[in-house]
Amino acid sequence: MFRDGGFRYGMARFVLLYNWNLIFTGPSTTSTLFWLVWNEPETFKPERFEGLEGTRHGFKLLPFGSGRRSCPGEGLAVRMLGMALGSIIQCFDWERTSEELVDMTEGPGLNMPKAIPLVAKCKPRKHMTNLLSEL
Structure with missing residues (x-):
């Protein structure tokens, strides 16, 4: 066990140094950092992202880093993500493969992957085929 900044960390935790910020992860699937920022981080609450004025592009955790060593492709990535997602929605009709609702349970990992992968059918829309x- 060791103490840092008033927090106690057991031996089962990893401490990562990233952009001069400490990120603490533990045995649960959610990073301890999420518990320090939000209440109930494992619960889907989209309202927690409303009103993020004063933050960079609405990112509360700065996924592209900051300062001199920030990602040089941040602007391109932010613009391309919206364009790619919009194009996928515009060009294809999407359907579930079964009658069950999509399971949104999160699996273990740093980027919160789905526990059960999404399986969906997509068909090009008629006016987009050409x-x-x-x-």
Whole structure:
């Protein structure tokens, strides 16, 4: 056990140094950092992201880093993500493969992967078939 900043950490925890910030992870699937920032981080609450004025692009945890060593592709990534997602939604009709609702349970990992992978059918929309064949 050791103490840092008033917190106690057991031997089962990992301490990572990232961009001069300490990130603490533990045996649970959610990073301890999430518990320090939000109440009930494992519960889906989209309202917690409303009103993030004053933050960078609405990111509370700065996924691209900051300062001199921040990601040089941040601007491109933010713009391309919206464009790619919009194109996928615009060009395809999406359906579930079964009648069951999509399971949103999170699995273990740093990027919170789904515990059960999403399986879906996508069909090109009729008015987009010509456009997609030209790509």
